[in-house]
Amino acid sequence: MTSTSTSPSTHPHGRTGSSEPLLSVRDLRVTFQRQGQEPFEAVQGVSFDVHPGQTVGLVGESGCGKSVTSLAIMGLLPARGNRVSGTVSYDGTDLLTLSDQQMRDKRGKDIAMVFQDPLSSLNPVIPIGLQVTEVLERHRGMSRKAATPVARDLLDRVGIPDPDRRLTDYPHQLSGGMRQRALIAIALACQPRLLIADEPTTALDVTIQAQILALLKELVQDTGTALVMITHDLGVVAGLCDEVNVLYGGRIVERGERHELFAQPRHPYTHGLLASIPRLDAPRGQRLTPIPGSVADNLPWTHACAFAPRCSQPIEVCTRVMPELVPHEGRPLRCHNPVEESR
Template sequence: MEKLLKVNNLHTSFYTHVGEVMAVRGITFDVEKGEAVGLVGESGCGKSVTMMSLLRILADTGKVKEGSALFEGRDLVKISNQEMLKIRGNEISMIFQDPMTSLNPVFTIGNQLMEPLLRHKRMTKHDARKKAVELLKLVGIPEAEKRLSQYPHEFSGGMRQRVMIAMALACDPKLLIADEPTTALDVTIQAQILDLMKELKNKISTSIILITHDLGVVADLCSRINVMYGGKIVEQGTKRDIFYNPSHAYTLGLLGSVPNPKTLIKERLKPIDGQPPDLLKPPEGCPFAPRCKYAMRICEIKMPPYFEISEGHRAACYLNHPYAPKVEGFKGRGRE
């Protein structure tokens, strides 16, 4: 399949008064046309910063230091601001995490929905309004015409998230970036939103990057998953690789932290002890080593290289080394 987006060795840092915070430290992944890719990791692992780097919406202190992000041949890191304006919200759009604060409270929903249409598609107001009604219907908001002239505070959380999705879809983007689109919502509404995204992927073949810390959310929607930790991608593969053949100690830990859906017997959870690393002084070796039960001496000294477990499935963990001790539940092992 054709690659829509190819991110290569991307580094992003924030220059703060206490020093350089290396939020993203060299990540490489790609997205195919019409595919949903998951980016999983806990808060502070750099998943949102990666996406903000792609769209160039970082705070003033943030800067992409190195690397490239090819979107249909155009490098998003290098192109001019003028060109970026044409891509952002048009070819690539983003759904933000918090539907309660991402809409502008002083403009009507219609106003905010029509903005990308007027700007990018140069529609007349009349046409834009018609399209906005269609969009609201597409995302399942009843009485769309009436709702257009209402303000965000008149919408519930689930409805606002739908409006955000409608807005992101306004210009039929090639790539939709969804940053924790459902964490603020109830499970029933979450299921509705995920189904909606799935439908859109199949219907208008939009590619999706789904950012989340909830493994349950990616298991359904995404075909491939990247697991991030401490500013690096520590494991990538198909969802079956990640769930049934986890080959990084962190992935194994994440899967052990949630109750097993298959058993009705009460098992004790196996949490990952400790805290994520401080990216002001990122560790030299594997960022996960201080929290890892299986850490060896080499893990603290040297960042492990990627071990190829099978085609497209790779993990940066020394446990895959032929000389590493055997670990329960760990099936990995591959070539460096």
């Protein structure tokens, strides 16, 4: 990797519409059932498509169900105490109907995941090199000996300096950014067609975040891997995702191509989020417009709009009827009273 690079002027645009979606999530619901407690529906009917080579963002604040969605897609939620329904079709196969064994074959090979905290997702007592070759041995049937140079190249590919030496290093010997790179190397080992990244840069400093985002962008461009980016950071989404889904209270409230969504956010929540973030390029002295209240004020979606108590422009129907996710000016939107002005 070169030290200085300019961000590409042409952004990899997803081939939306034309090709078959690689991943198609329909009406995904996840309910947590705990003894002695009311069941809690964390994800309440989420549907979206991901096409090959496309980067799709799932954005929302803590508790909006974005991470649970990704875990459900990967089949990583423990069966006990959780109920998952809906369909997650990957290349025509419904992942939710697969057995644990079949799912294990898919995970890591066809679909890979990068988590937020690399230190807790890497095994602390196994050298980095072995953690990469392990995947190659398991899914591609390579011998340890044959896998080692491949692992070395993978580490090199994700920009880890001195990869030969790093093969024998343990996770604690790497810095945070290097660990995240190692995790990406493991995820890429079998050239997955779908990569799910759950807050991959949240634990990192901005300059390191910039490196990792540039790496992900490059990978999508070079390999045509589809990327699902889960984040709370609208800035990350703005630069990386072709399509953005905004989640609130376990449901998608707005979806759109990034330029359209950021230029004309129609949902008061999206609009409010953008108005509440201090921007580096905003004129100083401008006051932020926060979204009042907190997620604790949410109404149940069943018979209202969950966001209504915090909304800047609620109307009477908002507290009575749940809005559906229906096209509004060509973009899916879940709102009774959309924001009309542009930002």
